[in-house]
Amino acid sequence: MHLCPSAGRAVVRVDPRFTSQACSQCGHTCRENRVSQSRFVCQSRGHTANADHNAALNIHAFTEKPRNESRGVGHSRP
Ligand SMILES: [Zn+2]
Numbered sequence: 817m818h819l820c821p822s823a824g825r826a827v828v829r830v831d832p833r834f835t836s837q838a839c840s841q842c843g844h845t846c847r848e849n850r851v852s853q854s855r856f857v858c859q860s861r862g863h864t865a866n867a868d869h870n871a872a873l874n875i876h877a878f879t880e881k882p883r884n885e886s887r888g889v890g891h892s893r894p
Pocket residue numbers: 839840841842843844858859860861862863
């Protein structure tokens with residue numbers, strides 16, 4: 817079986833550990849946020865969530881992030 821070299825290009829550059837430790841509400845990232853396998857408690861703001869749901873929100877936020885920020889706000893202004 818031969819794998820096309822382009823097959824790997826769709827890999828999302830999101831560290832699964834990061835998404836499971838980052839708060840989807842405020843962005844606070846700390847491994848203490850992940851209090852258990854299934855429970856997420858933000859150590860910064862105190863909000864709680866299902867760990868999988870929180871991680872899914874993070875992954876969604878990363879992949880949905882627009883890439884056109886380089887158009888700049890104010891860079892080309894006189
Ligand atoms: Zn938070």
